[in-house]
Amino acid sequence: MIPLPLAFGAPLLTAKIRTVPEDFQVDELPAFEPSGEGEHLLLTVCKRGANTVHVAKQIARWAGLPEMGVSYAGMKDRHAVTTQRFSVHLPKRVAPDPALLNDAEIEVLESTWHNRKLQRGALAGNRFKLVLRDIQGDAGLIDARLAQIAVRGLPNWFGEQRFGRDGGNVPAALAMFQGRRMRKDQRSLLLSAARSALFNQVLAARVEQGNWDSALDGEVWMLDGSRSVFGPEAWSDALAERLARFDIHPSGPLWGEGELRSTGDAAALELGAISDEQSLQLRAGLEDARLKQERRALRLRPALMQHQWLQPDVLELSFALPPGCYATAVLHELGPVQDVGGVTSGD
Known part of the structure; x- marks a missing residue:
């Protein structure tokens, strides 16, 4: 794994996170309102100290169903307090009392019927509340860095959890x-890790050159809040205005077979960043697996970003991120944060 550069200068702090699970709270932002009818029971569950797969198995046992009868939109980490939806396929619309699921790890907050199974990725994003403890660093400089991130955004890294314990998923993919x-x-899992590693290398090259949030010749643009892309096209005042108001973002490759969409300087940078021997092996493996060329935004701007100092060495951060984005990207720009409880998650 390559070390990831910083977009805003030298690190400003050292800190710890998840001394207790409540220091890392994640609330899933639903992408739709339940229909109130149908054969899929939607459960909104708050879990503490349990991972998503474990909770899904508990729900399957509660419903008397095979595990495939329970679905969820995204994975949430074990070492945290998280709220997310599960759907349970009950065609006869007969369900046990949801309160029977409640224990020290699980609390059912809401249950309602819906006419479709909950699909992976069917969420609008995640809202985070993080508490950093034992902070060593200048509070004024940290405040200024957070304000800078809120205005400018930050590089849209894939988080370390995508790569497994000690980064082992990339060697396993090879x-x-x-x-x-x-x-x-x-x-x-390993195909995703290989793609993510190549993307991070491209993004690292653009951060080092200082153009991760600006245009290169041959740029491919991604619409904010969408997977839709367009370009390359000639730079214009209209593109500059859309970039400035975060309507569009520069993008990088999620590798697969087919022709790279970017051209010119953008393509040269992308190919140059992933031309080492290991990257060439990862590229060939992804092409052989018949994955198609896709794109991911290079830039991310947290929404509803706020922070407050609970004590001189304790900082609470809150923000919302789109699906597939990682809270660790925010922490990375502050400095080394020791994760006491494990690695964080994103959907």
């Missing part, structure tokens, strides 16, 4: 590409 057999679920 082994898989060289013929090692993997289970289907492992294969999907």
